[in-house]
Amino acid sequence: MKTYDEKHIKNIVLLGAAKSGKTTLCETMLFEAGIIPRRGRVEEGNTVSDYHEIEHDRGSSVYATCMHTEWRDYKINIIDTPGLEDFVGEVIASIRICDTALLLLNAQHGVEVGTGLIWDYVDKYRKPTILAVNQLDAEQANFSKTIEEAKQVLGHAVTVMQYPVNQGTGFNSVIDLLKMTMYKFPANGGKPEKLPIPESEKEQAEKLHNELVEKAAENDDTLMEQYFEKGNLDEDELRQGLKIGMLKHDVFPVFCLSALNDMGSGRLMGFIDNVAPSAVEMPAEKGEAGEAIVCDPAGPPVLFVFKTLLEPHIGKLSFFKVLSGEVKAGAELYNEKGNTVERLNQLYIADGKNRNNVDVLRTGDIGCTLKLKNTLTNHTLGEKGGVQVEAIHFPAPNVRVAIEAVNKGDDEKLSEVLAEIHMEDPTLEIEYNRELRQVILHGQGELHLALTKWRLEHIYKTPVEFIPAKIPYRETIRQAAQSTYRHKKQSGGAGQFAEVYIKIEPYFDGMPPYKEHPVRDTETVELNWGGKLVFNNCIVGGAIDTRFLPSIMKGIMEKMNEGPLTGSYVRDIRVSVYDGKMHPVDSNDISFKIAGMMAFKDAFHQAAPLLLEPVYDVETTIPDEMAGDVMGELQSRRSIITGMDSEHGYQVIKARTPQAELDKLYAALRNVTQGKARVKAVFAEYAAVPGDLQKRLMEEYKGVELVG
Structure with a gap:
């Protein structure tokens, strides 16, 4: 050639x-x-x-x-x-x-x-x-x-x-x-x-x-x-x-x-x-530090990998553009992100599934190579310590679904295969969600997810099923409440005993200090799932030994990990432990942990508990004549219209939509607009769910607990 x-x-x-x-x-x-x-x-x-x-x-x-x-x-x-x-x-x-x-x-x-x-x-x-x-x-x-x-x-x-x-x-x-x-x-x-x-x-x-x-x-x-x-x-x-x-x-x-x-x-x-x-x-490409990468035929070799493809019976193909210098077959180049030297044994010009062997690729050319060890999309190959090309930024996913292997023995294989597919397609994100206890696929649309399922079953021979992804609800309270709980257990020999008095309140930044009882010390926990727990130690006179306070807090945290309403995470609570009792022999850490957990649970149910749901800002771009149908579809799915605008001959409708409706909304909007809708969604906040929905979700959770 x-x-x-x-x-x-x-x-x-x-x-x-x-x-x-x-x-x-x-x-x-x-x-x-x-x-x-x-x-x-x-x-x-x-x-x-x-x-x-x-x-x-x-x-x-x-x-x-x-x-x-x-x-x-x-x-x-x-x-x-x-x-x-x-x-x-x-x-x-x-x-x-x-x-x-x-x-x-x-x-x-x-x-x-x-x-x-x-x-x-x-x-x-x-x-x-x-x-x-x-x-x-x-x-x-x-x-x-x-x-x-x-x-x-x-x-x-x-x-x-x-x-x-x-x-x-x-x-x-x-x-x-x-x-x-x-x-x-x-x-x-x-x-x-x-x-x-x-x-x-x-x-x-x-x-x-x-x-x-x-x-x-x-x-x-x-x-x-x-x-x-x-x-x-x-x-x-x-x-x-x-x-x-x-x-x-x-x-x-x-x-x-x-x-x-x-x-x-x-x-x-x-x-x-x-x-x-x-x-x-063309203007010079940019490095990660903003430096210019001059397209210089005499410069050091810089190859940017823009696509990775896994071909059956062939292996991994890495497609790249030569941004500087030239590369010859057999060259060894360093990958900083992969922390490895890669040998490009063969160079190809691709024409669909056909690959034409070449000896050299020069500045500005596009080619591919086989079986690089640790090189992925967005990686740079070049001299050690050389410039790193600014990464391609892919859009956030639009839809999600939970995935399970039909055959439970395929769980490990499924995990490996999903990792391979993500390597090939960075816009497909795989989330192992501990909170929801689900593996969730995030994709650009229903077709994107459907074709992923097709690949799993036809290419990788791994049957899977899609099930609805759960919603990461949050639980909190709207008013203060007090509770006392005594844990007492005797089964011969040393028993268990702990009594705890607590008050819980809704927490918000800047709220007045707790004054009903003297506060000896306060611990504030930034919760991994958002919000805070503020824990006040108000014990005086040695009613509860200081060494048991961490156990009380541990019990409260365990219940906040699996909230009383629906098993969802609890957030934004101030807990004040102000009194209690202990036994010189039977009191121990496990007793106070249980007493703290149960006191918190009882107080929570008395404190006007509230279930929160994630809500997204949704922006839908559609032809003018479709605006009425789209607004109707949004409003039928608990969306609140927040604005309308005109852009390049299209209508832009802005709304705030609960995540529980979002996955269904994408499909509905594509259907009502014959695929002509462009939808963007960005997380906005957690907001209260309607009362009837909260009641239904609580009843469903009770049913799950009873079955469990």
Whole structure:
């Protein structure tokens, strides 16, 4: 395979909503360049990109897939990404390491909500962006409406480079405003015929060409001067201005495509070659300390691992970008986070499931290697003590479910397999929750979790079942209460005896000191689950020996670990031990621990006990026409609407929703909006549950206790 220098390597991430035609475009680009002899079809499961079994089953992308093509002495690395929000981790990692985003818009549907989510990350990383309006041969194609929506969402950097002459089922021609030429494609696609612009299109073409020239000129003072002098810019000057604009995130050139019918990909690849920036032209990557990592071919080797993939019968594949220097097969590089030297025995260029052996990868290139020992996603390989690349930040999960192995003998295997899946997919989080006594999977959506279950059962042969994840309730009190408890047990020989008098109160920061009895000392415990326990020792006259006070507190803490109402953690209580009795022989630590626990339990039930539930701030972004349905769905799930806003042509509804409703809410909102809702949720506070719900949960807990 030919080796390319850093200026002739272009890294493109292919983005777009589901069904926008990304995988089909990849096939067309590889076919046009002669990399593959024939184009596969998604429906037939024979594309270079979607090669995993689950992708064949679904008929859509689940993983980001690396490929490459070679076009007119340039190498173009392409990463085809999924279009569904559930797999956003694959998208984010790909955006982060590529140098240009190629965003596909479906001419039938315009800018979809999923596109807005993708754009958030493109904009965050300030990636140069090319827009491609695809499926212009569809009956409902509407180029003008798509461009109008793109400008609403992406801003006026959207710059038309081409427009269709005859969109719809007869589509075969585009006007190219850079070359001021009409391209007419043969019936089966491929290389177009170059024709003069028809008279009927000249006025429109001239108008849009002038807008293109102005857009290119405004990004560079020298070009602006030349524009004023000549009244125009030549083709090379236009390319220069467009590149500068793309690097400034001020120009998003628009191309026209029918990926399915092989129309427009060659012109697009030519633009990528000539105008899209290479890695050495991009702003420097950042290290963890904020230092610049210069993309220097002569610099020390720096490899950043952006993706880990476990392939059956092959092992662990680590995908990386060479940010500096070069790497040769057999090189030994140090991994600071893994604290190990890694030997890269083989280097590959990946084309889907096929891997092409290479001897060297140079600055700016993307490749992969096999079976690194301790290297994971977000790790850096380089010289010992060298720079560490700033990590990719993945979004927090949206939904959760508890998971159990169907066969209890598979528990250990399940734990190991889940760790492997998390290594491959950082957006899937595994929590071993001691409080809830459950293993909980946190994912981006129900589909994300469902496909995890599919992988466990089909790839790892580990049958599992999903059950609802419990809610981490909290218990507290609303008023003060006192209690006395005597523990007495005699069974021959030394017995057990302890008597404890306590007062409990709701605790809040800044509350007045306890004054009913003299306080000898106070201990404040910051509880691991939130809130505090304040423990006052008010014993005078030796009614209880000081050495027994820790045992009383230990008993109280045990009951706070498993609250009296529902077995949930208790928080924000002030306990004052003010009197008691002991026996010179029968009193001991266990007696006072039991007496403290039972006194606390009795007082708790008298103190207007309150059950608290976690509540989240939820932000839902949806098309305007869906706002009413979404608000109704939110309110039916105990949500309180806290605000509404408008953003880029969409409605943003803000609400506060209990966690007990949250998992069901995600599914309901996706259903009512046909998958067009974007939902974000952030923990807000613990709030009181409604009285009827508290009563029901207490009764359920009593039933569990009786069965136990």
